[in-house]
Amino acid sequence: MIGFFGFLSLLTMGVMIAHMTRPRSTRILLSAARFFRDLPPARRRSRRWRLQNPFRSWPLYPQLLALALLLYIFWPWRAPQPSHTPVLGIWFLLDRSASMSVGDRMNAAQEDMAAILRKNAPRVEGACLRLSAFDLVREDLIETTRPDELMATAKNISPRALGTDLSLVQRARTEVVDAQPSSPCPITHLIIFTDQPRPATFIDDAHANSTPSPTNTAVPTSTPRQAPFIDESRASEAPTTSHPTIFWRTVGKPVPNVGFTAIEPMVAPLSRTITRVRVEVTTYGAPPSPLTWTLYGPDGNRMATQEIKTWADPPPVQRWSRTLEALPPGRYQMTLTPGDDYAYDDVVSILIPSGESLRVDWRFPTPWLDIPDWQQSSSGPDLRVISFQTPLPDDDIPTLVVGPGYESPARSPERIVYFLEDPILLADLNLDVVERVIPKATAPSSDWLPVLLGHRGRVWLARRDDPPAIYVAGLPLLDPQTDTNHLTVSSLLFFNSVRWLIHRAPPPTLYTLTSPRQPQVDLVASRLALHPEEGNTLRTGTEALSKLPTLAPSSRIPQPLEVPPSFLILAVLIVVALERILSAWGYPSLLYPGLRFLSAPFRRLRPR
Amino acid sequence: MKLTPPSWRPFPWRAGELDAYRIRAWRRARYAGSGSHLTRRRGQSLEFRDFVPYTPGDDVRYIDWRASLRYRSQNDLLVRQFQAEERMTFIISLDAGPTMWLPQALPKLLVAWWLAQTMAWIALSFEERVYLHLLFGEKEKPMVLAHPAQRRHLSQHFSRWAERIRPTDSLNLAPLYPLLKPATVWIIITDLYFADSPMADARLSAQATSLARLLKETRRGYRWNLWIDLDSWPFERKQLEEGAYRIEGPGLREPPPAYEISATALAAIQQRIDAMKASFITESDLPATDVSHWRWPTEHPSAEAFFRRQFMTDAILEQLFQRTP
Numbered sequence: 001m002i003g004f005f006g007f008l009s010l011l012t013m014g015v016m017i018a019h020m021t022r023p024r025s026t027r028i029l030l031s032a033a034r035f036f037r038d039l040p041p042a043r044r045r046s047r048r049w050r051l052q053n054p055f056r057s058w059p060l061y062p063q064l065l066a067l068a069l070l071l072y073i074f075w076p077w078r079a080p081q082p083s084h085t086p087v088l089g090i091w092f093l094l095d096r097s098a099s100m101s102v103g104d105r106m107n108a109a110q111e112d113m114a115a116i117l118r119k120n121a122p123r124v125e126g127a128c129l130r131l132s133a134f135d136l137v138r139e140d141l142i143e144t145t146r147p148d149e150l151m152a153t154a155k156n157i158s159p160r161a162l163g164t165d166l167s168l169v170q171r172a173r174t175e176v177v178d179a180q181p182s183s184p185c186p187i188t189h190l191i192i193f194t195d196q197p198r199p200a201t202f203i204d205d206a207h208a209n210s211t212p213s214p215t216n217t218a219v220p221t222s223t224p225r226q227a228p229f230i231d232e233s234r235a236s237e238a239p240t241t242s243h244p245t246i247f248w249r250t251v252g253k254p255v256p257n258v259g260f261t262a263i264e265p266m267v268a269p270l271s272r273t274i275t276r277v278r279v280e281v282t283t284y285g286a287p288p289s290p291l292t293w294t295l296y297g298p299d300g301n302r303m304a305t306q307e308i309k310t311w312a313d314p315p316p317v318q319r320w321s322r323t324l325e326a327l328p329p330g331r332y333q334m335t336l337t338p339g340d341d342y343a344y345d346d347v348v349s350i351l352i353p354s355g356e357s358l359r360v361d362w363r364f365p366t367p368w369l370d371i372p373d374w375q376q377s378s379s380g381p382d383l384r385v386i387s388f389q390t391p392l393p394d395d396d397i398p399t400l401v402v403g404p405g406y407e408s409p410a411r412s413p414e415r416i417v418y419f420l421e422d423p424i425l426l427a428d429l430n431l432d433v434v435e436r437v438i439p440k441a442t443a444p445s446s447d448w449l450p451v452l453l454g455h456r457g458r459v460w461l462a463r464r465d466d467p468p469a470i471y472v473a474g475l476p477l478l479d480p481q482t483d484t485n486h487l488t489v490s491s492l493l494f495f496n497s498v499r500w501l502i503h504r505a506p507p508p509t510l511y512t513l514t515s516p517r518q519p520q521v522d523l524v525a526s527r528l529a530l531h532p533e534e535g536n537t538l539r540t541g542t543e544a545l546s547k548l549p550t551l552a553p554s555s556r557i558p559q560p561l562e563v564p565p566s567f568l569i570l571a572v573l574i575v576v577a578l579e580r581i582l583s584a585w586g587y588p589s590l591l592y593p594g595l596r597f598l599s600a601p602f603r604r605l606r607p608r
Numbered sequence: 609m610k611l612t613p614p615s616w617r618p619f620p621w622r623a624g625e626l627d628a629y630r631i632r633a634w635r636r637a638r639y640a641g642s643g644s645h646l647t648r649r650r651g652q653s654l655e656f657r658d659f660v661p662y663t664p665g666d667d668v669r670y671i672d673w674r675a676s677l678r679y680r681s682q683n684d685l686l687v688r689q690f691q692a693e694e695r696m697t698f699i700i701s702l703d704a705g706p707t708m709w710l711p712q713a714l715p716k717l718l719v720a721w722w723l724a725q726t727m728a729w730i731a732l733s734f735e736e737r738v739y740l741h742l743l744f745g746e747k748e749k750p751m752v753l754a755h756p757a758q759r760r761h762l763s764q765h766f767s768r769w770a771e772r773i774r775p776t777d778s779l780n781l782a783p784l785y786p787l788l789k790p791a792t793v794w795i796i797i798t799d800l801y802f803a804d805s806p807m808a809d810a811r812l813s814a815q816a817t818s819l820a821r822l823l824k825e826t827r828r829g830y831r832w833n834l835w836i837d838l839d840s841w842p843f844e845r846k847q848l849e850e851g852a853y854r855i856e857g858p859g860l861r862e863p864p865p866a867y868e869i870s871a872t873a874l875a876a877i878q879q880r881i882d883a884m885k886a887s888f889i890t891e892s893d894l895p896a897t898d899v900s901h902w903r904w905p906t907e908h909p910s911a912e913a914f915f916r917r918q919f920m921t922d923a924i925l926e927q928l929f930q931r932t933p
Contacts, residue, residue: 026851026852026853026854027853027854027856027864028847028848028853028854028855028856029710029711029712029856029857030710030711030844030847030855030856030857031706031707031708031709031710031711031716031799031801031840031844031857031858032707032801032840032841032844032857032877032881033855033856033857033858033859033860034707034801034804034857034858034859034860035804035877035880035881036855036860036865036867036877037806037859037860039867039868039869039873039876039877040867040868040873041865041866041867041868042852042853042866042867042868
C-alpha cells in the first residue's frame, strides 16, 4: 500500500513539474491580437525552469485523470510484492462432532491447541488467529490477534450430536488458497484438530508426490494406521498465504464401541404399511460381554430382550441384525447394555406410524380388484387406475394406464426387441415367457418410454415420469382357465407397475437425524444421532500429538497479472486523445470559469 | 478562428435608477450657477432669454459674435438662449467590429450596447432625437428614435439594431453627413483597434484616418464630438504571463502564431496602443476633455457591475447630460 501511494505521488509530482518547467504554448483569444504582429516568435520546446502554478494549465487535468485511470486499472490486478515483513496467520479448525465426546478427545484437542500456541508464543503474538468449529457445518467463531482470547473461545466448544463432514476442511483450505493476498487476515497455517483420520482426497496439490500415501477413511478392517501430520514432509518449507502449511492433529485413542447403526422399515409391496423393522447393531473393536439388546413397547414395558452373541476372537467390525415383525403403531425404544464411551448409539427410539390403506381411484370399467390394504377413494388417492382410452390427467397422482389386454395364446410369439432395465418393473419376469403373452395391438403414444417393446410394435410396459404413469398391457388374468404363462406374466406386469408407482414416494421414516438446527438427541421425538460412521471410534491414532509443530511466518506470493477490463483501457485512450486534441486546437473558453474554480485553491502558489 | 457576437444581456438598470441619475445631473448643473434658463420649457417661439457661455454642442448659429467681442475674449463665446430652443440631436456611433466582440469574459460590444441604450434612454427623456449608427457597415442607415414614449420599447429597438451588425471592414460614414447638423452631439463608442495600420510606414489605418478627418471637420463646425474609449487591454494583459502563447484574434493570421511573451513585449504593445490612440486624437483634433477612457478591470469582472460603476462615475457623460435640461 505504501509503495502504491509512493508510486502515485511520484507520478503526480512528475506531471506537476512537467507543467511547471515546460511552458506549453497556451492558446489565448485577444481583441488586441493585431498588436502582437511584430513580436518575435516563440522559442520551441523551451524547457526553462519556471515557477508557476501548474493548476492553471488545462492539460494538467486530463493528464492527471489518465494517470489516475491507469493506476486504477493496474491496482486491483497488481499482486503485492513479497512482503519484507513475514506474515503469520493460523486457522484452527476444531472438530466438535459426536465422536469427539468419547473420552477426553475434546479436552485433548483444546490442550493441543494451547500447547501449539505456547510453543510458538513469540511468533503468534500479534499474528492473525482464526478459530472455527465444524461437524456437519462450519462455524467461524473468532478472528483475533490475541492467543488468550482464542483459547477462551476454544474452551467453550463442546461436542454436538452431529456427524463429521471432512469436506468442510477441504473447503476451508480452498478458501485460503483462493483468498486475496491482500486480505486483512492472510492464512499461512491451517491446523485441524479431529479424531478422524485424514481423508484420502485431502492431498496438497503442489506436494502430492512427496506426501505419504493417504489413509483410507473407509471402515477399517485392521488396526487403524497411524495418521501422520499431513504436511510434515514439507513443514520445513516456507509456507505462503496461497499454499498454507497444513497440520492434521488427530486426537484421542481408538476405543471400542457398540451401537445401533441402522433401523430400516420394511414396507408392504402393494401398500405403504410398515410390516417389519430391521435393526442393525455394529460392534467396533471388542464388544462387552454379555451384550444385551432390549425392546420396550409404547407403554414402556419390555417387549423383547436378547443377548447378542459375539465371536470369541472378534474382527474389528461385527454386525448383528434382527427383524421385528408386525409391530403395532406406536413409539418403541431399544437399548444396548452395558453402555460404552460413545453413548449416542446405545439407546434409540423409533415411531411406527399408524398403518393406512392405499387409497386407489379405480376408474377402470372392469370391477375392482380386491387387494388387501387397498381402499377405493377418488379424493386425494395414492394411485389412480384408468383405461388406455381415458386421457391421462395432468396432475401428480401416480397413474396406472391399463391397455386392452392380451391376445389368445394361439398367435406366434412377439419377440422383444427393446427393453429398459428397471429393477422394479422387470422384477421376476422371464422375457422368454413374456414373449408368449402378446399384448393386443394398441400402443401408447410417442411421449411414453417403452419398457418392453415387441418386434411388431406391441408394448407390454411403458412409462412416463411427468406425470408419473405406467402403461401396462392389461389387467391380471385371474381366470382359473387361464394358462400359467398368462397368469404369471400378466400378474407380474400389473403388480410390478403398481409397486413402481407407489414406491416412488420415499418410505415412511422411523426416526429423524439430528441436524445443525436441532443438534440435540430427543428420544421423545425419535430424533437420533445415528450419523454414518460417527460411531466408529476405532478410527484414530495414538501418537499423533507426540510432536508439536513449529509455525514459521511466510511471505506473500505475487499473483499473476490479469488483463484489466478493456473498457477502462478504452477510457484511458479517450482521455489521452481528448487531451491531445484540446492541446492542438485549444481549450474552449467556456471552460475558463471552470479552470478558475479548479485553480482557486492554488492561487497563492502563483508567483508575484 | 470563428468569432460570434456576444449574447445581448438585459439592460442593467433597475427602474428609476436612470431617472435619479438624470435628476442628479440636472441639479448639479443648476447649482453651477448657469442661470434660470435651465428651467425653461421648450417652445417654438424665438424669444431671447439670456447669454450663456458657449459649450460644445451649442448651435453656432446662436453665437452672438458682437456680444462675445464686447464682453469676452474671442475664445470665450457667448450664445444667445431663447425661450424655445432647437432640439438637440444625439448620434451614437457604435463600433461593432470583431475586436469589440472580445474579450469573451466581458465583451466590449456588450458594454457599448448598454451604454448606447442608456444614453438613448436619457436623451429621449429630454425629448431629444437619437440616431443609432453603426460605425462599420455597408451603407447601413442609422436608426432614429425621437419620441420619449419609445423608451418603453427601447430593448426591442436595440435588439432590432443589433440584428444589423455584420462583420465588415468598410467604414460607414456616408449616412452621417446629412445628420451632423448644428446642435448635434456625436458620440463614438469604440476601442479604436481598427486604427492600427498594417502598413509599417503609416501611423493610422485608412478607416481611422477618414474618421479622424470627419471628426476634425465637425469640430470645426462647432459640433460636439465625444469618444468613449473602451480599453480592454488591462484585462487582456493580465491574462498573459511570461512564456509562450498562441495568440489568436482579429488581425492575426491563421493558424495562430506562437509568441514569446515577456514584460518587455507587453510594455511594447501597451506603448503601441497608446501611440495609436494619441495619434488618432491628434488627427481628429479631439480635446482630452472629450475623450472618456473606460478601462477594463484586471480581474474577471461582473459585466453589469463594471458598466454601472463606470457610467455613474463618468464625468464627461455627466457633463453631457447636465447641459441637456
